[in-house]
Amino acid sequence: MNKPTLTLSLGALLLAAAPWAVHAQEHFRCGTDLVRQRAIQADPHILVREAELEEFTRTWIAEHRDQRVDDTTILTIPVVFHVLHMNGRENISNEQIFDAMEVLNRDYRLLNADVNDVCCGFQEIAADIRLEFKLATIDPLGHCTNGIDRIRTVETFVGDNGSKLNLWPRDKYLNVWTCAKMRDGVAGYSQYPSDVEGPNASHDGVIILHDYIGRTNGQAGWTGSENNSRALTHEVGHWLNLQHVWGDNNGEGDPPPGHMVEDCGDDGVEDTPLTRGWKICPSPASSRNCTDTVYENFENYMEYSYCSKMFTEGQDLRMRAALASSLGERSSLWTAENLAATGTGGNTEQLCPPIADFYCFTDAVTGSDSTPQGTSFYCMNDVVKFFDNSRNGTVTSWQWTFQDGQPATSTEQNPEVSFTVGGWKTVTLTV
Numbered sequence: 001m002n003k004p005t006l007t008l009s010l011g012a013l014l015l016a017a018a019p020w021a022v023h024a025q026e027h028f029r030c031g032t033d034l035v036r037q038r039a040i041q042a043d044p045h046i047l048v049r050e051a052e053l054e055e056f057t058r059t060w061i062a063e064h065r066d067q068r069v070d071d072t073t074i075l076t077i078p079v080v081f082h083v084l085h086m087n088g089r090e091n092i093s094n095e096q097i098f099d100a101m102e103v104l105n106r107d108y109r110l111l112n113a114d115v116n117d118v119c120c121g122f123q124e125i126a127a128d129i130r131l132e133f134k135l136a137t138i139d140p141l142g143h144c145t146n147g148i149d150r151i152r153t154v155e156t157f158v159g160d161n162g163s164k165l166n167l168w169p170r171d172k173y174l175n176v177w178t179c180a181k182m183r184d185g186v187a188g189y190s191q192y193p194s195d196v197e198g199p200n201a202s203h204d205g206v207i208i209l210h211d212y213i214g215r216t217n218g219q220a221g222w223t224g225s226e227n228n229s230r231a232l233t234h235e236v237g238h239w240l241n242l243q244h245v246w247g248d249n250n251g252e253g254d255p256p257p258g259h260m261v262e263d264c265g266d267d268g269v270e271d272t273p274l275t276r277g278w279k280i281c282p283s284p285a286s287s288r289n290c291t292d293t294v295y296e297n298f299e300n301y302m303e304y305s306y307c308s309k310m311f312t313e314g315q316d317l318r319m320r321a322a323l324a325s326s327l328g329e330r331s332s333l334w335t336a337e338n339l340a341a342t343g344t345g346g347n348t349e350q351l352c353p354p355i356a357d358f359y360c361f362t363d364a365v366t367g368s369d370s371t372p373q374g375t376s377f378y379c380m381n382d383v384v385k386f387f388d389n390s391r392n393g394t395v396t397s398w399q400w401t402f403q404d405g406q407p408a409t410s411t412e413q414n415p416e417v418s419f420t421v422g423g424w425k426t427v428t429l430t431v
Contacts, residue, residue: 028212028231028304031186032238033248035161039195039203049194053241053327054268060321068317071130075323075334078136078342080168082149082177083210084156087359089223090180090210091389096222097135097148099214100232104133107233107301114309119284120295125271126310129319133174133236137343137350140168144352145343146392156180161203170196171329172338174239175205176232178213187212188231190239193328204328206235221387221414230308233301240330241322242315243267245302246277258282260304264290271314272297281307352393356431360386381418388413390431399430 040046064071079101085091106112110128118126135147155163159182167175182188188208196204212231214224247265255261260277275296276289282305287296301308302315311319323330332338339345362382378384388398400410403425405417419425 028228028234028306029186030231030234030238030244030304031182031184031189032191032235033244034184034186035189035191036195036248039191039200043198043200046195046200049197049327050192053192053194053322053325056325056327057241057268057318057321060324061317064320065317068313074130074132076132076134076339076344077333078147078173078338078344079133080136080139080145080147080149080173080175082151082164082166082175084151084153084163084165084177084179086152086154086156086180088156088180089221089361090156090178091150091359092178092210092213092223093219093221093387093389094146094148094391094394095219096214096224099222099224100229101133101135103214103229104232104236107230108133108236108311110310112309118299118309120287120297122295122297122299122310122312125313127313127316129311129316131319134344136168136173137352138341138348140172144350144392146352146394148391150357150389150391159183159207159209161207164203164205164207167202167205170201170204171332172342174236174333177205177207178210179207180210182207182209187228188235190235192238192241193322193325193330194241196328206232206239208232208235221385227306230301234308237302237311237315237319240319242269242302242318244277244304245269245272245297245300246275259289267302269312269314269318271312272300272302278303278305281305354390354393354395354431356395356429357389357391358386358429359389360384360427378419380420380422383416383418385416386414386427386429388429388431390429395431397431401426401428403427 081097083091108129108131110126115126136145139145149166151165153165155165156179159179163179164177190206191203208231211223212228215226215229216222216224245267246261247267249261253262255276258278258280260279264274264276266274273294273296274290278298282298284295287298288294289296298305299307299309301311323334325331340348343350362378362384398411398413400415402408402417404419404421
């Protein structure tokens, strides 16, 4: 058992309660191309490494294309989530991360029900990528973990390569960081394997806003949404060397309405047609934009259309080539030795005892973006929402105590409590 204590002040010298409103949902913007351009300016040799990886990819695909149909091998990728937070709603629950992993595995295994709705003949080349992502159960020091690393840091409000704290060895884990804000107003990004060599190795992995992780599912305290839940699928595609389907120009110039770029672009994949990219979900007829007789694959995960449902067989080959290349150290991730070392190899997985932790907030206290904020100070009679945020292992029972609280105890996972008497209050959680 573990019993942390949080002391709350319920005094009169507090900000008055104020109503809050849900902020408008911004359209998904990926920062991969922008970060790539900055990286090239700092290190032009990246272009040489990109060319080397492209040559390796072409050769690998030529040698393995005919084997793809008969290859049923499923490769496992160990994953760690680093949750950057300052005890606000960005300190997302374990369950929200578990849900994000479910979405990721569903999409990469072609198990999403909406693939049946793919239009324009692309359903015939929609690909099972045969990748399985698993949260690590052994950390780099050999300790038991649930694959979730919580870091209290103001970097959660920065969201750039400098925010990628506590990188676990990238030849053993796919690192994912979640945060509250991101530089340039983007929702997330990952750099290509060829762009994170040498001094840039510490930049490897995905960084993404917390509300683009998982779905809401009506769960109290969850910040994700169905609409945003496939952003991680998109960013992991970049991590596996997929470009946006229109290429690597992320909305520069003066594209036509509904599009990403001015000119029809190519992503280096044979079975994804030329496209200007879509930031709307077009009708099939209007998607024949670059060639009158060719439908564009606007339902691809590497689009911005918000109706993405699939990867193609050509993208599958390109991602498998990235996992075979030594650039970015992807080629060791899925080996039997590494799966044993990270506790993701089936019979090597560990179940860790939980370590109790929690946070709380009230709708009456809001931040600059009008979302509820965590604080140690509340007004009397505020409804304070407590959220189990235990780490390290799966929790099966909860025992809360609230000094002068209504209720005074609870066995719920995420109880709501009010306090009618002022002063400091002690709250405990035993898991």
